[in-house]
Amino acid sequence: xxxxxxxxATVPFFTAFFSFGQLGGDAVFRVLDIPSSxxxxxxxxxxxxVYDNDINLGLFNPALLNSSMAKQVALSFMPYVDGINLxxxxxxxxxxxxxxxMSGSVQYVDYGTFTRRDETGADxxxxxxxxxxVQVGAGKAIDSVFSMGVNLKFIxxxxxxxxxxxxxxxxxxxxxxxxxxxxxxxxxxxxxxxxSTYDGTKEKLPFQAQLAATYKFRHAPFRLGLSIDNxxxxxxxxxxxxxxxxxxxxxxxxxxxxVTTVDKALxxxxxxxxxxxxxxxxxxxxxxxxxxxxxxxxxxxGLSGVSFGIGLKVSRVILSYSYAQFNLxxxxxxxxxxxxxxxxxxxxxx
Numbered sequence: 211x212x213x214x215x216x217x218x219a220t221v222p223f224f225t226a227f228f229s230f231g232q233l234g235g236d237a238v239f240r241v242l243d244i245p246s247s248x249x250x251x252x253x254x255x256x257x258x259x260v261y262d263n264d265i266n267l268g269l270f271n272p273a274l275l276n277s278s279m280a281k282q283v284a285l286s287f288m289p290y291v292d293g294i295n296l297x298x299x300x301x302x303x304x305x306x307x308x309x310x311x312m313s314g315s316v317q318y319v320d321y322g323t324f325t326r327r328d329e330t331g332a333d334x335x336x337x338x339x340x341x342x343x344v345q346v347g348a349g350k351a352i353d354s355v356f357s358m359g360v361n362l363k364f365i366x367x368x369x370x371x372x373x374x375x376x377x378x379x380x381x382x383x384x385x386x387x388x389x390x391x392x393x394x395x396x397x398x399x400x401x402x403x404x405x406s407t408y409d410g411t412k413e414k415l416p417f418q419a420q421l422a423a424t425y426k427f428r429h430a431p432f433r434l435g436l437s438i439d440n441x442x443x444x445x446x447x448x449x450x451x452x453x454x455x456x457x458x459x460x461x462x463x464x465x466x467x468x469v470t471t472v473d474k475a476l477x478x479x480x481x482x483x484x485x486x487x488x489x490x491x492x493x494x495x496x497x498x499x500x501x502x503x504x505x506x507x508x509x510x511x512g513l514s515g516v517s518f519g520i521g522l523k524v525s526r527v528i529l530s531y532s533y534a535q536f537n538l539x540x541x542x543x544x545x546x547x548x549x550x551x552x553x554x555x556x557x558x559x560x
Contacts, residue, residue: 220526238413239365239376241319241341245270245288246298248546252519252532254496256437259395259422261357261386264528265302266546268313270351271397271422272359273382275311275349280304286546288524291411295321296342310350316483317343326370337370347380357384367407377444378402378415391426391433417442431487437480438510439500448498490523492533505536519544 245255247266247418257270263278266286288296300315321339328334342365349359361380366373379402384395400415407413416472419442424435440446482496495518502515519532530546 217248218430220506226397238374238404238407239341239367239400239415240312241317241343242363242365242368242378243418244296244317246288246296246317247530248519248530248544248545249282249288249409249494251534251542251544252494252496252517252530253435253484254437254498254517255478255534256439256480256498256500257395257397257399257420258435258437258482259384259393260433260435261384261393263550265300265313265548268311268347268359268400269298269300269315269345270380270399271384272313272347272349272361272380272384272393273357273384273395273397275302275313275347275358275359276351277304277306277311279311279313281551283551284546284548286544288542290542291540295320295322300307308350310348312349313343313345313347315343315347317345339369341365341367348450349382353385356387358382359384363402364383372406372408374404375417376402376404376406391424391425391428394421394423394528396421408449431485433484433486434468435482435484439480440478445474445538447474461532476500492521495496496520502538 218518245251247269249266250256250258250266250270258267259271260267261274261275263276264283265275265279265282265284267451268275268279276557282302284300284478286298288289290296296319298317300313302311302313304311319341323336323338326334326337342362345361345363347359347361349357351357358544359382363378363380364375365378366375370462378400380397380399381401382395382397384393386393397418399418399420399495401417402415404412404415418440420437420439421441422437424433425431476499480496480498487493498515498517499516503513513535515535517532517534519530521528521530523529526549528548530548532544533541534544535541
């Protein structure tokens, strides 16, 4: 029996909240942009420049991979609405003889099970949909302050009997000046191509040029950060073609929302902060202006664009949680667990 192509129309719905209209929806495999790490999600959803032992950060900028992430495993899970689940598993290993730290990870989005119906609406059973990313990364310190790294990714997607796949790479660099608490990272993300599609129409991957910086105060428990997204394109504003225009009841003219130069600049900027209460507890927060502008309800925006979370070290295990508000109808709760096998061995030996 012929399977109607109208099943494909469900794909934009699946990723609407996660991509939030990114670049007018002109790219595929938005799973590549989902901040599955609780720490990154809490800090606004964009890659951050922090050079520490968190392997989750190295998955987004491979230049952050370093030897302190050796034998570390990370698991992340984000339950979402209507049975949609996201998550990943990652592992790091250091090759000390060549000064290279590598990571491997598998990320997934499970959209659940759906009812298949024919043109008359008759039940034809069920089908599933999902997206998956298999990634391998490597990072190396070039000198005492500069490191570089690269990620290689295979992406695959399935919807009912349809499949699509692609290949991508990230190239990153990071500058770390620990004496003044400054870290600056730059990343070219999702460089690649779509190798197969649902219907034969080739589309682009969600390429991004990103810049991020953090500053850790020497005598205060604060780390302030700023991420700049989509530097490759200035104007990120987008008008939804299906959105109904508002009409002025007096003049009868269409009410247009003016977008200023300041608005266009703020669409790129994601400020964030971490409050470090000690080595075992921290509070995180971020603000995504673009997410608020594109997803918030006009009448009652609420906390759209705001995100926050905590990091807690219990024994040898690091637990992280984040809450990110999209709009009144949707928010994400992300849970991440990380531990080093070497730490567990020391605990057992003790």
